[in-house]
Each structure stands twice: as structure tokens, then as C-alpha cells.
Amino acid sequence: MSVGSVDPQVLGPEPAAGPVFDARGERRLASRERLRLLLRRPGFIVGSLILLFWLTCAVGGDNITPLDPLNDFDVSLQPPSADHLFGTDQLGRDVLSRVMAGARDVLIAAPIAAVLSVAMGAMLGTIMGYYRGWVDEVLSRIIEAFLSIPVVLIALLIVSALGASGVIVIGTVAVLFTPIVARTVRAATLAEAQLDYVTAARLRGESGLFVMTREILPNVSGTLIVEFTVRVGYAVFTISTLSFLGAGIQPPSPDWGLTISDTYRLIQASFWWPTLFPALAIASLVIATNLVADSIDTVRQA
Amino acid sequence: MSDPTTAGDGAVATATANDALAVEGVELAYRVRGIPREVLRGVTFHVRPGEAYGLVGESGCGKSTTAYAALRYLPSNGVITSGRILVAGQDVTDMSERQLRNFRAREASMVYQDPGSALNPTLKISSQVIEAFTILGHDKDEASDRALDALRRVRIADPEKVMHRYPHQLSGGMQQRVVIAMALACDPQLLVLDEPTTGLDATVEAEVLDIVRSLRHEMNAAILLIAHNLGVIRSMCDRVGVMYAGRIVEEGDAIEVFEEPKHPYTIGLLQCLPRHGARKTEQALFTIPGTLPQIGTSLPTCVYVDRCALADDLCRNEVPPVVEVGAGHWTRCHHVDRLDEMPEPTVQVVQHEGRTDVVLELSGVSKTFRVHGHDVPALVGIDLGLADGETLGLVGESGSGKSTLAKSMLGIYPADPGGEIKLDHVVLAGKAADRPTAAMRAMQMVFQNPDSALNRAWTVRRILRRAIRKLTGVGKAEADRRVEELAEGLRLSPRHLDMRPRQLSGGLKQRVAIARAFAGDPRIVICDEPTSALDVSVQAAILNLLADLQFDKSTSYLFISHDLGVVRYLADRIAVMYLGLIQEVGTTDQVFGGPHHPYTEALLSAVPSVDGEPSERIRLTGEIPSPANPPSGCVFHTRCHRFIEGTCDVIEPPVVELEPGHLIRCHLPVDELGKVEVGTG
Numbered sequence: 014m015s016v017g018s019v020d021p022q023v024l025g026p027e028p029a030a031g032p033v034f035d036a037r038g039e040r041r042l043a044s045r046e047r048l049r050l051l052l053r054r055p056g057f058i059v060g061s062l063i064l065l066f067w068l069t070c071a072v073g074g075d076n077i078t079p080l081d082p083l084n085d086f087d088v089s090l091q092p093p094s095a096d097h098l099f100g101t102d103q104l105g106r107d108v109l110s111r112v113m114a115g116a117r118d119v120l121i122a123a124p125i126a127a128v129l130s131v132a133m134g135a136m137l138g139t140i141m142g143y144y145r146g147w148v149d150e151v152l153s154r155i156i157e158a159f160l161s162i163p164v165v166l167i168a169l170l171i172v173s174a175l176g177a178s179g180v181i182v183i184g185t186v187a188v189l190f191t192p193i194v195a196r197t198v199r200a201a202t203l204a205e206a207q208l209d210y211v212t213a214a215r216l217r218g219e220s221g222l223f224v225m226t227r228e229i230l231p232n233v234s235g236t237l238i239v240e241f242t243v244r245v246g247y248a249v250f251t252i253s254t255l256s257f258l259g260a261g262i263q264p265p266s267p268d269w270g271l272t273i274s275d276t277y278r279l280i281q282a283s284f285w286w287p288t289l290f291p292a293l294a295i296a297s298l299v300i301a302t303n304l305v306a307d308s309i310d311t312v313r314q315a
Numbered sequence: 316m317s318d319p320t321t322a323g324d325g326a327v328a329t330a331t332a333n334d335a336l337a338v339e340g341v342e343l344a345y346r347v348r349g350i351p352r353e354v355l356r357g358v359t360f361h362v363r364p365g366e367a368y369g370l371v372g373e374s375g376c377g378k379s380t381t382a383y384a385a386l387r388y389l390p391s392n393g394v395i396t397s398g399r400i401l402v403a404g405q406d407v408t409d410m411s412e413r414q415l416r417n418f419r420a421r422e423a424s425m426v427y428q429d430p431g432s433a434l435n436p437t438l439k440i441s442s443q444v445i446e447a448f449t450i451l452g453h454d455k456d457e458a459s460d461r462a463l464d465a466l467r468r469v470r471i472a473d474p475e476k477v478m479h480r481y482p483h484q485l486s487g488g489m490q491q492r493v494v495i496a497m498a499l500a501c502d503p504q505l506l507v508l509d510e511p512t513t514g515l516d517a518t519v520e521a522e523v524l525d526i527v528r529s530l531r532h533e534m535n536a537a538i539l540l541i542a543h544n545l546g547v548i549r550s551m552c553d554r555v556g557v558m559y560a561g562r563i564v565e566e567g568d569a570i571e572v573f574e575e576p577k578h579p580y581t582i583g584l585l586q587c588l589p590r591h592g593a594r595k596t597e598q599a600l601f602t603i604p605g606t607l608p609q610i611g612t613s614l615p616t617c618v619y620v621d622r623c624a625l626a627d628d629l630c631r632n633e634v635p636p637v638v639e640v641g642a643g644h645w646t647r648c649h650h651v652d653r654l655d656e657m658p659e660p661t662v663q664v665v666q667h668e669g670r671t672d673v674v675l676e677l678s679g680v681s682k683t684f685r686v687h688g689h690d691v692p693a694l695v696g697i698d699l700g701l702a703d704g705e706t707l708g709l710v711g712e713s714g715s716g717k718s719t720l721a722k723s724m725l726g727i728y729p730a731d732p733g734g735e736i737k738l739d740h741v742v743l744a745g746k747a748a749d750r751p752t753a754a755m756r757a758m759q760m761v762f763q764n765p766d767s768a769l770n771r772a773w774t775v776r777r778i779l780r781r782a783i784r785k786l787t788g789v790g791k792a793e794a795d796r797r798v799e800e801l802a803e804g805l806r807l808s809p810r811h812l813d814m815r816p817r818q819l820s821g822g823l824k825q826r827v828a829i830a831r832a833f834a835g836d837p838r839i840v841i842c843d844e845p846t847s848a849l850d851v852s853v854q855a856a857i858l859n860l861l862a863d864l865q866f867d868k869s870t871s872y873l874f875i876s877h878d879l880g881v882v883r884y885l886a887d888r889i890a891v892m893y894l895g896l897i898q899e900v901g902t903t904d905q906v907f908g909g910p911h912h913p914y915t916e917a918l919l920s921a922v923p924s925v926d927g928e929p930s931e932r933i934r935l936t937g938e939i940p941s942p943a944n945p946p947s948g949c950v951f952h953t954r955c956h957r958f959i960e961g962t963c964d965v966i967e968p969p970v971v972e973l974e975p976g977h978l979i980r981c982h983l984p985v986d987e988l989g990k991v992e993v994g995t996g
Contacts, residue, residue: 209768213831215747216725217785218755231772 050312060304063297070113071120078110082267085110090284100286102276111267112290118268119298122183123248129187130248131241134194139225139233141195142202149199156192164189165254172260182261186251194240201233235313242306246299253295269295333404335505335537336362336385340398343377343384343561345610351394352611354380356561356618358398364504367531367538369552369569371545371584373850375607377561378541382507385539386423387415403504420450424498428510430490434482440493441478447500465496468533469526486938488519492526502534509541516712517877518935521921524551525934543850545588546923549573554643557581560608560618567644573925577638577646579623582657587855589884590926592907595706595862600855600884601660606820617649624658625650674838674871675701675724675758680734682716682723682895691943693719694730695895701839704869708886708903710879710918714939716895717875721841724873725758726750738838756786759832763844765824769816775802775827776812779834786835797834805830805860822853826860833864841873846881858885879922883907888976891915894942894950901977910988912979913957919991933989949982957983 051057075082079098089105091097099108137156141149171185205211206229214224255261256270264271269291276287341358344351355377362368370378383389385400387407400407402423410418427433435443444465448458466474469492482490491511498506508527512520528551531538542548548555548569555569557578565578576582586601593600605622608614617623617630627650635649648654682694693716701707709717723730726747730736736743738757744750762768769778779801783794802812805826816824825845832840842861846854862885864870876882882889882903889906891899891914899912906915917933935954940946946953952963959982968982981988 209762209764210770212727213760213762213768215727216755216758216760217782217835218748218752219785228770232770234772 054308056304057308060301063301067116070116078113080107080110082110082114099290102287108287108290112294115267115269118262119252122252123245126183126186126248127241127244130190131194133191135198137195138198139202142199143206143225159192169260177260186248190244201236205229205232239310246302249298334361335364337401342397343395346392354561354610360556362537364537365535367552369540369548369555371548372558373607376558378558382509382541421501423505424503425507426494426498426511428513430494433494436482440480447497469496487515491523503536506536507539518921545925549925550923562618565646571644577640578648579625580619587851589880595885599661599859602856603852672703673700674703676737678735681731683731693895701871706872706874706886708882708889709875711892712939715892756835757838759837759840761829761832761842761845765828768828771816774813782831782834801830821849839871843875899979905977909990912981913955914951916989
């Protein structure tokens with residue numbers, strides 16, 4: 014600076030607030046702090062433990078089940094006992110082993126469907142929130158129309174029309190969840206697009222694609238993570254429902270929804286255990302993912 | 316009260332039983348992750364009934380915490396560890412929840428910075444104001460009568476109408492009046508005002524302060540006023556306490572403290588302000604080196620020692636004594652006799668070459684927004700030129716069209732067809748996206764709020780590198796090299812480059828934003844209130860930086876600000892806007908020296924200054940009219956104190972050239988235009 018030479022000490026770089034700063038260390042500290050806050054929430058601990066249990070079952074499959082879930086036939090419809098903790102089903106297979114092994118299909122399908130729906134929803138949502146105007150108007154109406162029809166009903170229609178393969182079930186659920194995700198992401202993008210850094214980007218001639226993917230998307234990533242965890246829970250529920258209706262995973266898989274649909278008529282004959290345990294399994298998985306999602310959301314906003 | 320300095324305060328400020336507020340040796344800590352961090356380190360002061368006491372200091376010094384502590388409105392992790400707080404003789408620190416509620420309802424009130432969040436957006440004004448009275452035990456009819464009275468008292472012209480509105484239908488100034496009316500419902504012994512006018516325009520601020528001043532005499536309530544604007548404190552308060560790092564370092568009569576400060580910190584704060592009509596061509600602004608210590612830092616001796624120019628071993632080893640320097644005026648410093656050794660702002664004489672080559676020229680630029688099917692003219696036929704290396708200050712109340720003008724220049728809001736924006740004599744497209752890269756590179760912007768202007772997911776390095784690459788088109792390696800250069804020029808150290816914006820202080824963030832604007836060596840930088848979110852010491856550093864960059868690179872600035880002292884310091888020429896029209900334009904000396912346009916006259920006289928009030932106050936009544944339905948004739952006639960009936964409301968005023976370059980849009984003959992004596996100190 015040629016003019017206005019002032020005491021260098023006076024104009025010297027302003028020290029950052031606080032002691033010596035190490036940018037990366039500081040960031041690591043911040044994420045460790047977030048993890049610490051998460052671990053303090055009982056909801057998160059319980060949810061994670063349940064999730065961990067089901068993940069172990071899904072990965073281990075029939076290697077870790079007490080008995081073979083498919084081909085180990087004992088006396089049928091035994092009530093819960095020391096030999097069979099959850100009893101046996103109408104073919105004499107161990108219900109506990111089948112419930113454990115049944116985690117696999119749904120735990121593969123649900124997260125894939127959730128990832129796909131979040132990816133597509135994020136794309137739509139950012140486009141709507143960034144461009145606004147007629148693009149937003151048209152897409153919003155389509156989404157509203159979509160949301161007004163019950164999810165399971167359309168899913169059932171699509172799957173019965175196209176056939177019940179795993180790929181089609183996953184694709185259907187992903188497409189059906191996309192509008193819901195898009196709406197949330199749109200709201201987050203609208204708020205971001207008001208900020209001056211977006212104006213600054215436009216003032217240096219950035220393209221819309223750049224602003225959406227590089228400038229805005231990183232700032233809505235928290236929303237996307239929460240949206241993903243929530244969608245996993247709903248996907249578990251929807252996929253199980255489809256299996257129950259016979260439009261999802263096909264026999265002889267020990268899938269929960271499928272098992273329930275095979276056994277629920279037995280309740281009238283007071284054989285409740287082949288139905289109750291897979292139902293509890295679905296409930297526990299959905300609740301666990303929601304507990305985790307809630308905790309992440311709360312900590313993120315804290 | 317183990318701290319010897321706390322006892323010292325007591326010796327100076329003698330407590331009396333009938334003080335409206337007595338804060339005695341209060342130490343307060345916030346528990347963060349289980350560790351108590353000291354925020355107040357023994358604060359002692361007394362406010363007598365009917366007296367107004369001001370607290371000043373940089374943000375983070377503990378002034379708001381003190382105000383909240385006075386009513387024991389503390390977050391759950393805030394603990395008063397020592398001392399006591401008496402309001403009208405009652406100890407607030409050992410009240411039960413129930414007593415506290417009753418106390419807050421009847422004895423003390425508080426007014427916050429943002430009136431919008433103090434009012435419930437879903438309830439009509441009537442139910443909120445009436446509730447303030449029914450709580451006190453009045454029945455419904457009496458309460459509603461009293462509510463109307465209360466609104467009249469804060470000079471709301473049509474209280475019946477206002478009662479039926481919702482908060483969002485009122486302007487910020489109106490909302491703040493309603494909040495004040497509610498605060499005064501219980502006829503409190505103590506009224507705490509925390510930055511009550513910070514978000515308001517100077518003209519509205521002057522009006523709100525007037526109301527508080529006149530009510531104060533009616534009600535005999537003691538006032539504790541927190542404000543970062545020293546001018547506001549001077550115009551409102553009898554006595555003032557200067558706070559630093561959780562301790563009062565100087566206290567005394569307000570005028571005496573501002574005229575003859577006796578603590579190095581007070582002296583520094585006052586020197587940071589562009590005062591007495593200081594100009595960038597004459598002197599750089601003084602800045603206080605360093606920043607406020609973080610809360611919880613251990614400061615065993617003098618709290619200001621790390622930033623003080625006079626600090627020596629004595630200051631580092633011994634607690635400074637309380638030195639009485641006048642009647643009721645004391646300071647906490649070892650070196651009261653050495654204060655004249657404080658460094659003065661550097662005097663610099665810069666030859667200002669009368670540059671005439673016009674970089675940017677606007678002729679007949681208008682901008683009309685379409686809102687709900689109606690045309691709303693935001694800019695009307697703007698003619699304006701910006702010379703090379705010149706700073707053009709743009710002033711006016713909010714809603715006058717300043718930001719719209721800036722955004723039309725930049726092409727964020729394309730101007731209406733018909734007008735022309737010429738850069739180096741070449742007509743520019745209306746939309747930024749349609750302009751050539753060179754034109755984009757030539758014009759950049761510094762925003763008001765750096766938190767919004769910087770992408771919080773990016774590191775500083777990435778922010779700067781992207782701007783350099785996009786604007787200049789250089790390769791990656793070259794861009795990396797220039798990032799370092801740019802950072803050095805802006806006095807950002809290399810370690811800041813790998814940080815994200817939230818890890819930086821407000822001043823550093825604004826430097827990054829300025830660096831980004833300068834990434835492509837722009838011809839013109841538009842600064843939209845770049846220092847209004849910053850403390851005075853940081854503001855001074857940023858203003859110095861902007862002035863230095865301009866001297867170096869001969870960049871032109873369009874500088875938007877509501878702070879006339881700042882505009883006067885930095886601007887070569889000033890344009891005054893009202894309702895989308897330029898009312899007056901001229902060199903800084905012409906605009907400040909007069910004769911003025913009546914609107915300029917009112918703006919100049921509304922500003923509370925640390926150097927004392929202007930001799931004559933012109934009060935602008937009412938609010939800026941909606942641009943959707945502008946007044947006939949002269950748009951300013953509805954609020955003008957020199958209004959000529961039959962002329963101003965019928966005929967559009969001509970533009971008159973008073974002197975070469977000094978244009979005024981007014982019907983009045985030159986010799987009837989007003990002159991305001993400002994800041995001659």
C-alpha cells in the first residue's frame with residue numbers, strides 16, 4: 014500500500030477470534046462435537062443399536078441364525094419355547110431364524126430406494142427452488158397431483174403392471190418418494206437462493222448448473238441426510254406392505270411382509286407367533302430409523 | 316467481592332437505597348460444556364430514578380448480558396456467581412420464579428433490538444397492547460382505554476386504526492413504538508433499552524429517540540440504554556459507562572466522557588469514528604489493534620492490556636486503580652497522566668486529482684417492478700456519472716431506491732428499456748448474463764452482510780480462487796498464486812485461506828468479501844452498506860482498506876450507506892435519493908455545506924452525533940410513501956417542512972444547478988434553501 018502507511022501493527026491482519034487456529038483441526042473438532050452431542054441422545058443410541066442388530070442379521074444371513082430359516086422342518090406351529098424362542102410356523106420352520114434372515118431383502122431394497130429418491134428429489138427440488146417462476150409452478154402442480162394419490166395404491170398398480178421383480182419394486186418406491194423429497198429440498202433451496210453469495214456467483218457469470226450443484230447443494234446437504242434417513246424408514250414400510258399384498262418380494266424368501274401375509278389367517282386359530290414377530294421386526298426397524306433421523310436433525314439444527 | 320477492583324468501584328459510586336438500579340460487583344459466567352466462562356468480571360454501577368445511563372463498548376464486551384442480568388433474563392447456562400442487582404431496592408438475584416414474574420410485570424420493562432420479533436405476528440396489536448394492561452389487573456374496558464392512551468403517548472397518530480392491524484402491517488418504527496407503549500404500561504421504575512433503534516433509518520431513529528426522551532420526563536423512569544452508536548448514547552444519556560471484556564473501564568457524565576475521555580479504550584473507540592468532517596484525503600482512521608478477548612479468557616490485571624498502546628509491565632502485573640478524574644468521572648487506568656502519548660490517526664495528504672474521465676454513465680435509467688398487476692416505479696429517470704477513481708456516496712432512507720439502483724447497474728434487476736447504462740462509453744445490456752465477461756469483471760459488489768455473501772460450505776481459498784478463475788480466465792496454478800497475492804493485499808494471513816467463513820470474525824469475513832470483489836481488478840465496486848454490521852473499530856479498518864485499495868488501483872466506488880459520517884469520510888461526491896428520484900447531487904463539500912435540498916437538510920439534522928446535536932432539528936414526520944402510489948408534484952411534498960401549497964403538490968420540481976456539479980430538484984429559490992451546521996465540532 015503506497016499511501017496511507019499506518020503503523021503496520023495497527024493495520025496488521027486481524028487475529029481470528031480465539032487462540033491459534035488450525036482450520037482443519039477446527040473442522041474435525043466441530044464434527045467430533047456433533048458426534049458427541051448425538052451420542053448423548055438416548056433416542057440415537059437405541060435407534061442405532063436396533064439398526065446395528067438388523068444390519069448384522071442382514072449381512073450374516075443364515076450363517077448366524079440358530080436354525081436354517083428355509084429348510085429346517087420341525088413340528089409345525091409350536092408355541093414359543095426354549096428350543097424355538099419365537100415358536101415355529103405352519104411348515105415347522107423356526108420363526109426366530111426366519112425373522113432374522115428376513116431382514117436381508119428389505120435392508121437391501123429400502124436404502125437403495127431411499128438413495129434414488131433423494132437423488133432425484135434433490136435434482137428436482139433444486140431446479141424448482143433456484144429457477145422458480147413457471148418451471149416451479151408446473152412441477153409443483155405435478156407433484157401435488159402425485160401426492161394426492163395414496164402411495165401404496167400406485168405402487169400396487171405399477172408393480173402389477175410391470176411384474177414384481179426386486180428392481181421394479183425399488184424403482185417404484187424411489188419414484189413415489191421423489192416428489193416428497195423434492196418439496197423439502199425446494200424449500201431449503203428457496204431460502205439459500207435468497208442469500209447474497211448466489212447473487213455474487215451470478216455477478217461473475219456462473220451458469221445455473223454450477224450455482225445449483227456447487228454453491229447451493231453443499232449447503233442443503235444436511236437436509237438431504239435427514240431426508241434420506243426418514244425415507245429409509247418409510248421405504249421399509251412400503252416395501253413390506255407391497256410384499257404383504259403379494260406385489261413385492263416373492264416366496265420362499267423369509268421377508269417380513271411376505272411372512273405376515275402367509276400367516277395372518279392363523280391368528281384366528283390363536284397361532285399369533287408366526288405373525289407377531291415379523292410385524293414387530295418391521296415396527297422396530299421403522300422406529301429405529303426415525304429415532305436416528307430425528308436425532309440427526311435436532312443436532313444439526315442445534 | 317474478593318476482587319480488589321470491585322471494592323474500588325464501590326468507593327467511587329456510592330450506593331444509595333433509592334437507586335432505581337444498583338448493580339454491585341456482579342460476576343457472571345456462562346457454562347459452556349460444563350466449564351464456567353466469565354463474561355462479567357465485577358460490574359458496578361448505579362442508575363438514579365429518572366436518570367438515563369448508557370453502556371457502550373464493542374460487541375461481545377458484556378453490555379447486553381448486563382442489561383439482561385438486570386432483569387435476570389439469562390439463558391439457562393448463565394450463572395451470577397457473585398454480587399447483587401437491586402432494582403428499586405429489591406434484590407433480583409435472590410427472587411423466586413414467582414416473585415420474578417411479578418417484578419417483571421410491574422417494576423421493570425425491556426425493549427429489544429428487533430420489534431418484529433417482540434410482537435406476536437398472529438395477534439392484532441389491540442390484543443397485545445390490551446393484554447399488557449389486563450395483566451396488571453385492569454378489567455377489559457379500562458384496559459382498552461388505557462391501551463389507546465398508551466399508543467397516543469408514543470405519538471401514534473391514529474391509534475384506533477393501528478389497534479386493528481397485525482404487526483407485519485406496521486413499519487419498523489411503528490412496531491418499536493408499540494413495543495415501547497407496552498413496556499411503559501406498568502409505569503416501570505426501570506426501562507432497559509437494548510439497541511432500540513439499530514435496525515431503523517436515521518429519520519425514524521430520531522423520532523423514536525424523541526419519544527423516549529419526552530416520555531422519560533413524564534414518567535420518571537430510570538433508563539438503561541445499550542447502543543453501539545455513540546451518538547445515540549450522547550444524545551440520550553446523562554451518564555455513560557464504557558465496558559470492555561466484562562468490566563466498566565470508565566464512567567462519568569456522558570458529554571464529559573465523550574469530550575474528554577480518560578481511558579485508552581474510550582479514546583480508541585472515539586478515534587475510530589470519522590468525526591469533525593474528517594475525509595479520506597486528509598487522514599486514515601484510527602483502528603484499535605487486535606480483537607476483544609474471547610469470553611472466559613483469564614485477564615488477571617488490566618482487561619485492556621493486550622490492545623493498549625500505553626501498556627507496560629505495570630499494567631501486566633498490577634490491577635489498575637480506579638482514578639477519579641472529575642466529579643463522578645472515573646477511569647480504571649495506571650497511566651492517566653500519559654494519555655496524551657496515545658497514537659493519533661496518521662495524517663495523510665493525498666492530492667486528489669480532479670478526474671473527469673467517466674467510467675460509468677447512467678442516463679434516464681428507470682426500473683419498474685410489477686407487483687400484483689400494478690406497476691411500481693422504483694427508479695425514475697436516473698442520470699448519474701461515475702468518474703475514474705471516484706467514490707460516489709448514495710444516501711436516503713430505506714425504500715428510497717438505493718439498492719435497486721445498485722442492482723440495476725449490475726444487471727441483477729434489468730433496467731426498463733429506454734434508459735442507458737454505459738461503461739466506457741459502450742452501452743451495456745440490461746441483464747448481467749447478457750453482458751460480456753469484461754463488463755462483468757469491471758463491475759463487482761460488496762454486500763452488507765458477509766454471512767450471507769460468502770458461501771459457508773466453501774473455504775476462503777476456494778471462494779477467492781473461483782472468482783479469480785471465472786473473472787480473469789487464468790489457469791489453476793496461476794489462480795492459486797493470485798489467491799495468495801490477493802489475500803496479502805487485503806491483509807488476510809495464509810492460515811485464513813483454509814478456513815470457512817464461520818470460523819472468521821465479522822471484520823475478516825468482510826475482508827474476504829472485499830477480496831472477492833477485487834479478484835478481477837474491477838473498475839467499479841458497488842458497496843452496499845459494507846460496514847453497517849460491524850463494530851466501529853472494525854469499521855475503521857475496513858474503511859481504511861477501501862480507501863487504500865482505491866488510491867492504489869484507482870477503482871471507482873458507489874458507496875451506499877445510511878451513516879452520513881462514513882459517507883462524508885469516503886465519498887468525493889454524494890447523491891441523495893428519495894422515492895426513486897435523485898433529489899440532490901454534488902461534491903461532498905457542496906452537499907454537506909449547503910444550501911441543501913429540504914430532504915437532505917432533514918437527513919443531516921436527524922443524525923445523532925458524538926460531537927453533539929446539530930443546532931436545529933428538522934423532524935421528518937410520517938414514513939416514506941409507497942412507491943406504488945407516489946405523491947403528485949414533488950414526491951417529497953408530503954413530508955417537506957418547506958412545502959409551498961399549490962406549487963409543490965401540483966408541479967414537478969425542476970432540476971436546478973446551484974453551482975457547477977451541484978444539482979437540486981426543488982421549487983424553492985436558492986436563498987430560501989436551508990443550511991445545517993454539521994459536525995464542525
